Amino acid sequence: MVTMKQPATPKAIIHQKFGSKACYQVEEVADAAENLCPGLAIPQQTKIQYRCVLKLPDLTVSSGTFSRKKDAEQSAAQIAVEKLGIEANEQIPTPEGAFDELIARLNILFTDEFLLSTHPLVGHLRVALKREGSLFGLVPISAIAICDSKVNSMCKLIDSRAESDPSLLLSLISKAAKASTSLSTRENGFLIQRQNPVLPEAMEVLVSSQIGASNNVEIEVVRIPVCLNEEVKRFQINVPEDGYYLDVIAKYLEARDSSHILASRTIGKASSEMRFYFTAPQCLFSSSAKDVVGATDFEVAVNKRASYISGQTIYGDAILANIGYTWRSSNLLYEDVSLCTYYRILLGQLPDGYYKLSREAVLTAELPSSYSRATWRGSVPKDLLSLFCRNHRLYQPVFSVQKVASSQSNNTNSDNTYLLRCEVRILSRREELLIVCSFPDTYRKEADAIQNSAMKVLNWFKVYFTQLYLLEDELHPFGIAPGECFKLYPKAILEEFSLWTSIFAKSFCNYLKPKRVLENGVVLLDIEGLDSGVIPTVGSVTSVSYEVWLVREGEEGKRYLVEKNEEFEFEVGSGAVIYPMELCVTQLSLDQSAKFTVGPPPREVILAATHTAPSDISKIPLQNCWLEYAVKVLRVAAPMEERMETALFSPPLSKQRVEFAVRHINQSHALSLVDFGCGSGSLLDSLLDHNTCLEKLVGVDISVRSLTRAAKVLHQKLSKNCPMRACLRSAVLYDGSIMDFDARLYNFDIGTCLEVIEHMEEEQAQQFGDIALSKFCPKILIVSTPNYEYNPILQRSSLPNKEEDPEEKEKPGPCKFRNHDHKFEWTRGQFEKWANDLATKHGYGVEFSGVGGSGDEPGFASQIAVFKRGLSSKEGSNGSIGPGSFCSPYELVWEWCGGNKERGD
Ligand code: SAH
Numbered sequence: 001m002v003t004m005k006q007p008a009t010p011k012a013i014i015h016q017k018f019g020s021k022a023c024y025q026v027e028e029v030a031d032a033a034e035n036l037c038p039g040l041a042i043p044q045q046t047k048i049q050y051r052c053v054l055k056l057p058d059l060t061v062s063s064g065t066f067s068r069k070k071d072a073e074q075s076a077a078q079i080a081v082e083k084l085g086i087e088a089n090e091q092i093p094t095p096e097g098a099f100d101e102l103i104a105r106l107n108i109l110f111t112d113e114f115l116l117s118t119h120p121l122v123g124h125l126r127v128a129l130k131r132e133g134s135l136f137g138l139v140p141i142s143a144i145a146i147c148d149s150k151v152n153s154m155c156k157l158i159d160s161r162a163e164s165d166p167s168l169l170l171s172l173i174s175k176a177a178k179a180s181t182s183l184s185t186r187e188n189g190f191l192i193q194r195q196n197p198v199l200p201e202a203m204e205v206l207v208s209s210q211i212g213a214s215n216n217v218e219i220e221v222v223r224i225p226v227c228l229n230e231e232v233k234r235f236q237i238n239v240p241e242d243g244y245y246l247d248v249i250a251k252y253l254e255a256r257d258s259s260h261i262l263a264s265r266t267i268g269k270a271s272s273e274m275r276f277y278f279t280a281p282q283c284l285f286s287s288s289a290k291d292v293v294g295a296t297d298f299e300v301a302v303n304k305r306a307s308y309i310s311g312q313t314i315y316g317d318a319i320l321a322n323i324g325y326t327w328r329s330s331n332l333l334y335e336d337v338s339l340c341t342y343y344r345i346l347l348g349q350l351p352d353g354y355y356k357l358s359r360e361a362v363l364t365a366e367l368p369s370s371y372s373r374a375t376w377r378g379s380v381p382k383d384l385l386s387l388f389c390r391n392h393r394l395y396q397p398v399f400s401v402q403k404v405a406s407s408q409s410n411n412t413n414s415d416n417t418y419l420l421r422c423e424v425r426i427l428s429r430r431e432e433l434l435i436v437c438s439f440p441d442t443y444r445k446e447a448d449a450i451q452n453s454a455m456k457v458l459n460w461f462k463v464y465f466t467q468l469y470l471l472e473d474e475l476h477p478f479g480i481a482p483g484e485c486f487k488l489y490p491k492a493i494l495e496e497f498s499l500w501t502s503i504f505a506k507s508f509c510n511y512l513k514p515k516r517v518l519e520n521g522v523v524l525l526d527i528e529g530l531d532s533g534v535i536p537t538v539g540s541v542t543s544v545s546y547e548v549w550l551v552r553e554g555e556e557g558k559r560y561l562v563e564k565n566e567e568f569e570f571e572v573g574s575g576a577v578i579y580p581m582e583l584c585v586t587q588l589s590l591d592q593s594a595k596f597t598v599g600p601p602p603r604e605v606i607l608a609a610t611h612t613a614p615s616d617i618s619k620i621p622l623q624n625c626w627l628e629y630a631v632k633v634l635r636v637a638a639p640m641e642e643r644m645e646t647a648l649f650s651p652p653l654s655k656q657r658v659e660f661a662v663r664h665i666n667q668s669h670a671l672s673l674v675d676f677g678c679g680s681g682s683l684l685d686s687l688l689d690h691n692t693c694l695e696k697l698v699g700v701d702i703s704v705r706s707l708t709r710a711a712k713v714l715h716q717k718l719s720k721n722c723p724m725r726a727c728l729r730s731a732v733l734y735d736g737s738i739m740d741f742d743a744r745l746y747n748f749d750i751g752t753c754l755e756v757i758e759h760m761e762e763e764q765a766q767q768f769g770d771i772a773l774s775k776f777c778p779k780i781l782i783v784s785t786p787n788y789e790y791n792p793i794l795q796r797s798s799l800p801n802k803e804e805d806p807e808e809k810e811k812p813g814p815c816k817f818r819n820h821d822h823k824f825e826w827t828r829g830q831f832e833k834w835a836n837d838l839a840t841k842h843g844y845g846v847e848f849s850g851v852g853g854s855g856d857e858p859g860f861a862s863q864i865a866v867f868k869r870g871l872s873s874k875e876g877s878n879g880s881i882g883p884g885s886f887c888s889p890y891e892l893v894w895e896w897c898g899g900n901k902e903r904g905d
């Protein structure tokens, strides 16, 4: 467990006071030079600066910029401590004491000195003093509730329900105002004024300064009707010069005046003044002086949507507006709240919503399925999970990092004495457990352990959100590998999300279900531009530009741009974009472009995506619409593994693996070859350039995306006159798992399985060995995998400027393995044991070799085992299996038959 024991820091003071209600959001302040160097595969190192926004229940502050996140957080906490005037270990008053303090605070708010401060309430006081007639000098108490955090904290101490019930809050303030001897009240305490007149000097300063906006203000707001069937709509409100915005809002809500308006806490983006405004129920004004009443005391029609978003009880129709006086400026500040803003708030409630928003790619980005420090873009998993919890008003996630002795790890790793793993706990606001999970994965860096665990929890929530209608006994650790401890508390979980389920789940459930629209087969795209040969393969960081248009059937001429990115970077194969986008991009090469279309997501999501002309788009019925994507590949950075290999070896390691296979093909006069885990077809493609006597080429992989790419390159090469075309009779690509036997691949002359087994769990690698040698029974099987002992050499070669970088720890460095998709990397000893055991078991001989380096200590970069079927193992040693027994789970993806017949479905 990581313990925190520094009560003196500002963060600690804030924690002591607010606990999980304090939300720190650290944003990276983009450096203008933060860019990929065109032509260079490696991102330029730039200095990233951080700014922290600290959001407390009634105060939001923002730090300056710092080069360390920690400093930004402490600075924000310091500012908050100063603004709130908190001292460490301040005595927490009793409810009675708090009531006296509340009265004292109200008195202060109406003094001459206060009028000359920069407090946001001053704006309201000035308006009051400029009012004419009976309202002169009167301030609505909701203005006090909106502006003064001290008043808010006192009310919560008197009655903790004041936090979630604005009407109770107002009731308490009005009671205190009535009890004060220096204030007088009207409207049952809902309008307050001071009894002594303002000193003329103070009055002069106030009246001469400007109060409202400098001229008429038109601002866009959103109305959320109490009735769920009524649509959320936008409209404009007009605040006249020197007018009072609360009066204006009252008018639109058909309330008498500002004294009848209640406001929620601030919503959404930190530092905004966005709040829900709604009408106070009549009974608040008629309750007797002694009573303190809240929403629970009377029958009200709760506005479920607004209540859910704000976490407070809001009733009747509500207006979402961003307007108010702030610390920053004594003038009225305001910002439009568009439908887009509202739908972005909703989107932010989804487990992957903030990821999409942080990437400004609502219609394109997807939450990646795994975390890798080097290739991750957008907000990191830990922050996403914190935001998700915050938005659903759960307790902040608790990460506990534990040390594990490194001897338990599979890899010899002499420079570290221990590794780290992370447990995550998700608790409700009332600190009841919802989820406890501990993952067995270990990391060298604490940040990696935390990010990876947060990632898994987020992905669990993502699956859960597609099935919110599940019952208590149907909740499971979906998608969590066995062996990982993932404990759920179903009852508490269902309770926490019940309101979301009842209001929003319908629109979003289906949307979150993974859609593999272009599932099987080769997608034919109209590709523009010449094939540059530089292709985005799995693991490469690829940069694209794209536009998304909403097109309506029969109205193709009239199209709406709904999303656009000049430059969007993602790692191919990590699930970081919608599936059709990935399929498209992997068929393109650098500088090429293409278009594809998909059915539209729910209206809420389209409206969240679009900044432009939302009023138009919100009116289009979406039944006969589709989204058209136009994509161009701008840059392709080879995967880290490939970069390391290319930096060190010439010819590149991948080429050396092909040469190795060709030597064995020629020596053995093989006629048929199956490539297990053929990926994008790099081996099959290179073989076509060699003179071998192969007649039959087959590739199998589970990644349709890779197979699509493979089909494209093989098709291109076979339509030209490549050396192998003469003797080749057929080339076939299958979609299937090499863990399953398919009789069509039985008894081939040669099988290859290059750099595949490390992508499976170790147990599966074991099973694949058994299946390959006992069922597929190739005469020769060539298996290659990285040699873990060689990694230090590779990693050194790819990090030439290590000394120049004192903050190496903070920078994205190489991951534990060469490629973060690797489940393991074996030492020579581990690999040889695996291969020897298999060979003995299945009657094969095995020899070890490799490519990359001389083969002396510490061995080859890529280690290779060549299995040869022995005499003892007769063809198809297992009589029940053979070409005769029909067992063909693989799906044909693409086929080429000598001559020029070709099929792809
Ligand atoms: N052999 C190729 C690709 C190596 S990358 C080359 O050398 O370039 C590893 C590949 O193994 C990926 O394409 C992945 O989809 C595939 N793979 C992983 N598990 C698999 C399985 N169970 N069945 C089939 N393919 C698998």
Ligand code: MG
Residues within 6 Å of the ligand: 755, 756, 758, 759, 819, 822
């Ligand atoms: Mg690999």
